[in-house]
Amino acid sequence: xxxxxxxxxxxxxxxxxxxxxxxxxxxxxxxxxxxxxxxxxxxxxxxxxxxxxxxxxxxxxxxxxxxxxxxxxxxxxxxxxxxxxxxxxxxxxxxxxxxxxxxxxxxxxxxxxxxxxxxxxxxxxxx
Numbered sequence: 001x002x003x004x005x006x007x008x009x010x011x012x013x014x015x016x017x018x019x020x021x022x023x024x025x026x027x028x029x030x031x032x033x034x035x036x037x038x039x040x041x042x043x044x045x046x047x048x049x050x051x052x053x054x055x056x057x058x059x060x061x062x063x064x065x066x067x068x069x070x071x072x073x074x075x076x077x078x079x080x081x082x083x084x085x086x087x088x089x090x091x092x093x094x095x096x097x098x099x100x101x102x103x104x105x106x107x108x109x110x111x112x113x114x115x116x117x118x119x120x121x122x123x124x125x126x127x
Contacts, residue, residue: 010062018044023051031055033079036062055079
């Protein structure tokens, strides 16, 4: 349990105290790529999901979240950056470039200081 597991292995660990033996223990290490919780107790499930940061996961299931192309998949922190699959994957690997293009034929910088006489002109126009 000291290394990241890749393979057909699912460690099952029993516990008595959810906060100290599970939540605090998980939070001591790097944020996990995935988190799977098996429980019938909705309060316990909600507590884990609210307090632990992880990339993606399942409740009472394993790995099925990866195969759903409509659900973003990706990690946080050391386990990855961004979300992949579908539109989320496109957005992760895209760069949105903002551009302001100003015409050069009519260039009255009314909105830039110093205002002086420009402020009087703006007030007259917008009355």
